[in-house]
Amino acid sequence: MLTRMIKLSYFDMPVSRGEECRLALHIAGIPFEDHRVKFPDWPAMKAGTPFGALPVYEEDGKPPIAQSNAILVLVGRRHGLHPTDLFEAARHEALLAACEELRMTLSPSLAIKDAAEKERVRTELARSTIPQWGAMIDRQLTGPGPFVAGDQIHVADIKLYVVTKWFLSGVLDHIPTTVFADAPKLTRLHDAVKAHPAVVAWYAR
């Protein structure tokens, strides 16, 4: 079997776009260099990355790839974590894109300095946009579950897990951990990914 030297660069945090790429490689059983970028080193690196952001995926002889969804689809296609059927794959890619949309909706609130304004913006997101997103995802989960495609985990499940975990963890001020109470299938998917043996092994390291 061809052994590629793979390097995945992301900040030294077990969250977000880099963590979902690490998890995908780990679940696929692919050895990779887990390059944890320290924040003080980032400004010097930024301009050398494809889009000025992380994660970045590299393998020998190829240019670096950025954009978490592109990395996930590449890893998923190569290692049985993304559907081979084009229509099914498009359904999964729509879910990947929806996760990015939710992140982009929340991201501006991370930079709000004024406490009262932050509370106002977050409270409104928690009342409307975030639960509505959860309900829309739930409607896409039409199979028997617990994953998007039944009992087989895919990169779409990994991304949905990492995104929902962020909201359910309680780390976001003014976002209650009940924000996905009306999305039982999404909650079941989150719990199933969390309990997946490879995910348990990743966090037990």
Ligand SMILES: N[C@@H](CCC(=O)N[C@@H](CS)C(=O)NCC(=O)O)C(=O)O
């Ligand atoms: N659409 C990109 C977004 C990448 C992104 O915004 N990455 C953040 C970390 S999650 C980043 O690199 N922030 C540092 C910066 O922009 O300087 C993706 O999905 O990978």
